[in-house]
Amino acid sequence: MTRRVTVTPKAGQAAKVAPRRTPRVFLRPLLFMLGFLYLGFHAMHGERGLYAWLRDTRMLENITQELATTRTQRESLELKVSHLRDDSLDLDLLDEQVRRMLGGVNEGEVVVLIK
Numbered sequence: 001m002t003r004r005v006t007v008t009p010k011a012g013q014a015a016k017v018a019p020r021r022t023p024r025v026f027l028r029p030l031l032f033m034l035g036f037l038y039l040g041f042h043a044m045h046g047e048r049g050l051y052a053w054l055r056d057t058r059m060l061e062n063i064t065q066e067l068a069t070t071r072t073q074r075e076s077l078e079l080k081v082s083h084l085r086d087d088s089l090d091l092d093l094l095d096e097q098v099r100r101m102l103g104g105v106n107e108g109e110v111v112v113l114i115k
Contacts (some may be wrong), residue, residue, distance in 0.1 A: 044050045083090040084097075100102050107109055 042049065046052065080093070082088065083093050
């Protein structure tokens with residue numbers, strides 16, 4: 001807060017007028033506020049901003065979940081393949097696969113189609 005003091009000049013002297021500082025008083029806070037808004041805007045938006053970080057976090061969670069699902073499917077298929085190898089051939093699994101893929105039926109069997 002600035003205080004104006006009026007001084008009465010002595011006889012024969014001109015009155016001194018204090019310089020006005022109002023533009024300087026508002027200029028510094030205004031520049032600071034504009035700089036803060038600029039940096040704040042770019043901290044939220046942009047390719048490395050907060051919104052991009054949240055988007056990337058959600059994408060990472062989705063990809064991690066998809067990876068877990070794919071790993072489970074792969075393990076299931078590896079188990080089936082291991083049962084079809086020569087050293088541990090599971091005849092029931094082989095028969096089931098043949099019937100499902102080739103539509104094989106033995107005599108005296110009844111086929112029921114379920115859709």
